[in-house]
Amino acid sequence: MKISKVLGLCVLGSTVLFGANSLVTNAMNSGLKPIPQSKFELLKLIDDAKDPITSQKVELGKKLYFDPRMSKSSLISCNTCHNLGLGGVDGVSAAIGHGWTVNPHHLNSPTVYNAVFFKAQFWDGRSPHLADQAQGPVQAAPEMAAPPKLVEKRITSIPEYVSEFKKAYGDDVKIDFKRITSTIAIFEKTLITPSRFDDFLNGSNEALNKHEKEGLKIFLNKGCASCHTGIALGGTMQPFQIASKYKFINVGDFKGNAESMVKTPTLRNITETAPYFHNGQFWSLKDAVKEMGSIQLGIKISNKDAGKIVTFLKALKGRKPDISYPQLPDSSSTTPHPDAK
Amino acid sequence: MKISKVLGLCVLGSTVLFGANSLVTNAMNSGLKPIPQSKFELLKLIDDAKDPITSQKVELGKKLYFDPRMSKSSLISCNTCHNLGLGGVDGVSAAIGHGWTVNPHHLNSPTVYNAVFFKAQFWDGRSPHLADQAQGPVQAAPEMAAPPKLVEKRITSIPEYVSEFKKAYGDDVKIDFKRITSTIAIFEKTLITPSRFDDFLNGSNEALNKHEKEGLKIFLNKGCASCHTGIALGGTMQPFQIASKYKFINVGDFKGNAESMVKTPTLRNITETAPYFHNGQFWSLKDAVKEMGSIQLGIKISNKDAGKIVTFLKALKGRKPDISYPQLPDSSSTTPHPDAK
Numbered sequence: 001m002k003i004s005k006v007l008g009l010c011v012l013g014s015t016v017l018f019g020a021n022s023l024v025t026n027a028m029n030s031g032l033k034p035i036p037q038s039k040f041e042l043l044k045l046i047d048d049a050k051d052p053i054t055s056q057k058v059e060l061g062k063k064l065y066f067d068p069r070m071s072k073s074s075l076i077s078c079n080t081c082h083n084l085g086l087g088g089v090d091g092v093s094a095a096i097g098h099g100w101t102v103n104p105h106h107l108n109s110p111t112v113y114n115a116v117f118f119k120a121q122f123w124d125g126r127s128p129h130l131a132d133q134a135q136g137p138v139q140a141a142p143e144m145a146a147p148p149k150l151v152e153k154r155i156t157s158i159p160e161y162v163s164e165f166k167k168a169y170g171d172d173v174k175i176d177f178k179r180i181t182s183t184i185a186i187f188e189k190t191l192i193t194p195s196r197f198d199d200f201l202n203g204s205n206e207a208l209n210k211h212e213k214e215g216l217k218i219f220l221n222k223g224c225a226s227c228h229t230g231i232a233l234g235g236t237m238q239p240f241q242i243a244s245k246y247k248f249i250n251v252g253d254f255k256g257n258a259e260s261m262v263k264t265p266t267l268r269n270i271t272e273t274a275p276y277f278h279n280g281q282f283w284s285l286k287d288a289v290k291e292m293g294s295i296q297l298g299i300k301i302s303n304k305d306a307g308k309i310v311t312f313l314k315a316l317k318g319r320k321p322d323i324s325y326p327q328l329p330d331s332s333s334t335t336p337h338p339d340a341k
Numbered sequence: 342m343k344i345s346k347v348l349g350l351c352v353l354g355s356t357v358l359f360g361a362n363s364l365v366t367n368a369m370n371s372g373l374k375p376i377p378q379s380k381f382e383l384l385k386l387i388d389d390a391k392d393p394i395t396s397q398k399v400e401l402g403k404k405l406y407f408d409p410r411m412s413k414s415s416l417i418s419c420n421t422c423h424n425l426g427l428g429g430v431d432g433v434s435a436a437i438g439h440g441w442t443v444n445p446h447h448l449n450s451p452t453v454y455n456a457v458f459f460k461a462q463f464w465d466g467r468s469p470h471l472a473d474q475a476q477g478p479v480q481a482a483p484e485m486a487a488p489p490k491l492v493e494k495r496i497t498s499i500p501e502y503v504s505e506f507k508k509a510y511g512d513d514v515k516i517d518f519k520r521i522t523s524t525i526a527i528f529e530k531t532l533i534t535p536s537r538f539d540d541f542l543n544g545s546n547e548a549l550n551k552h553e554k555e556g557l558k559i560f561l562n563k564g565c566a567s568c569h570t571g572i573a574l575g576g577t578m579q580p581f582q583i584a585s586k587y588k589f590i591n592v593g594d595f596k597g598n599a600e601s602m603v604k605t606p607t608l609r610n611i612t613e614t615a616p617y618f619h620n621g622q623f624w625s626l627k628d629a630v631k632e633m634g635s636i637q638l639g640i641k642i643s644n645k646d647a648g649k650i651v652t653f654l655k656a657l658k659g660r661k662p663d664i665s666y667p668q669l670p671d672s673s674s675t676t677p678h679p680d681a682k
């Protein structure tokens with residue numbers, strides 16, 4: 001009696017469905033998870049009761065994300081290096097910022113899409129919070145080079161921004177650097193890209209074709225999901241086995257991390273985010289797969305198997321949210337001028 | 342009998358309406374023209390029977406406009422200096438391009454909005470065609486620095502672009518630099534921003550308030566419309582009276598133009614396009630108005646009158662077309678890599 005009740009519940013839920021598809025079960029048991037289909041479930045994952053997502057904050061955050069006045073030069077916006085039309089990246093090996101400065105540690109710009117699902121932000125994983133991440137590049141000298149006070153002066157000198165902050169947070173809002181960047185992070189939380197792989201995990205067996213399923217099997221059997229895990233298929237810290245090969249130990253933000261832990265990049269939209277690795281060293285996805293097999297898993301992945309894994313990875317290309325390009329509010333006579341020096 | 346017939350026609354047309362509003366008549370007689378309300382009339386002005394505007398070309402042109410892979414570094418798109426969220430400009434005095442190079446002639450990036458109405462493109466007016474203009478910055482070493490052959494290689498290496506060119510122009514299309522840039526120009530033709538001033542000229546008397554009308558009167562009486570003329574309120578060549586004051590004669594693209602003719606910038610969306618003049622020397626619109634009175638018209642415009650003119654100019658802020666931010670197609674293994682050198 002009790003058992004039939006449980007079975008009854010399972011029929012209503014998804015257990016039976018998953019049970020019927022051993023590949024899904026295998027993927028889920030390996031730690032992979034879909035982006036929830038239900039908006040309610042998704043919100044539970046990404047929303048913060050202390051600073052809930054609202055349409056006003058998202059619209060304002062989008063403007064700030066696209067606004068180059070967030071940088072010292074007024075030429076570089078968040079979107080410059082995390083281009084939402086290019087998989088959320090810049091497509092160059094190492095980020096290039098203020099004064100055409102190449103990132104001194106030759107670090108590659110990670111994608112902003114699905115970053116809300118990362119357990120760790122930054123390559124060295126020094127914060128779990130998107131809002132902290134948003135504070136980094138704005139200030140960093142080789143990136144946007146804008147001191148927090150300059151950003152606050154710029155934004156509060158623009159009447160329409162002040163009015164939008166009040167609408168979003170109430171009349172007594174303090175428009176400081178923290179609030180400005182956390183508003184950007186709220187926009188970033190909406191940059192989620194469900195793919196056919198999610199449809200598959202969510203129960204649509206036909207969402208992947210047989211070649212993609214074969215690639216997924218190999219991906220799981222080789223152990224790729226041990227690092228590329230969770231909803232993001234990445235976004236957690238892992239030891240980078242032979243990091244020294246990539247001149248990676250104790251440089252810049254990575255200092256004080258004797259184990260050379262590095263954030264595993266997400267595999268979502270991976271065909272859009274070349275070149276690969278923290279230093280953008282690999283342009284070929286197949287080569288990157290083989291290299292990871294070698295240095296992370298200690299195995300040789302054949303050319304054929306790597307090709308099949310890539311076939312699966314292509315199915316992680318997600319459906320991007322529609323983004324209307326924002327009209328940014330006019331500067332005023334008190335807006336600090338651009339400074340390209 | 343004949344006269345009444347003519348009057349009858351006038352009632353049906355717009356002559357009586359204009360006749361009833363002497364300020365409109367005055368503005369039109371001074372050479373100002375509205376953006377046509379009728380799509381048919383507008384198309385007659387901007388379309389080219391040899392290469393007609395189609396939605397496929399516009400969508401493709403938009404992607405190319407936003408694609409930083411059009412530049413040598415893959416970091417600079419048309420939108421970098423002609424930012425459609427910032428009045429079609431970059432908001433800095435002189436354009437900064439490849440290698441963080443300041444424009445060697447300290448030239449300010451003109452707006453792309455309504456550029457289709459300009460009789461002359463470039464500050465030195467060396468071409469009347471938007472398509473020619475689009476070829477300039479892509480190649481210019483201090484701007485996007487991309488040789489035509491590189492642009493062709495990049496674009497033709499991206500399968501989705503090839504397929505979109507075929508859809509837009511037919512299967513035998515030659516995807517060369519000229520075709521690529523002329524497609525961008527077709528997108529740019531759609532960047533038209535009707536304003537309340539157009540509504541006023543088109544017969545809606547209430548579209549401007551009394552202060553704006555007073556500003557327009559002063560604008561006309563002072564002679565501003567002698568250079569800021571036509572639909573664009575600018576976009577034609579004028580002698581720049583004391584150009585030498587601005588170190589303007591025979592430098593760079595201006596060589597061979599002994600009279601120092603310069604393109605009059607459009608006044609549309611002028612509150613969004615600071616700083617002003619070819620060299621971005623003036624940040625205050627009121628100061629710019631006074632300076633132009635002095636050096637171009639040989640008159641002193643009082644602070645009060647300049648303020649009133651600015652009140653009118655604000656009514657030239659136009660309604661921008663909705664632009665959905667494009668998802669750009671994936672590079673392929675043959676796409677030439679970015680080169681920031």
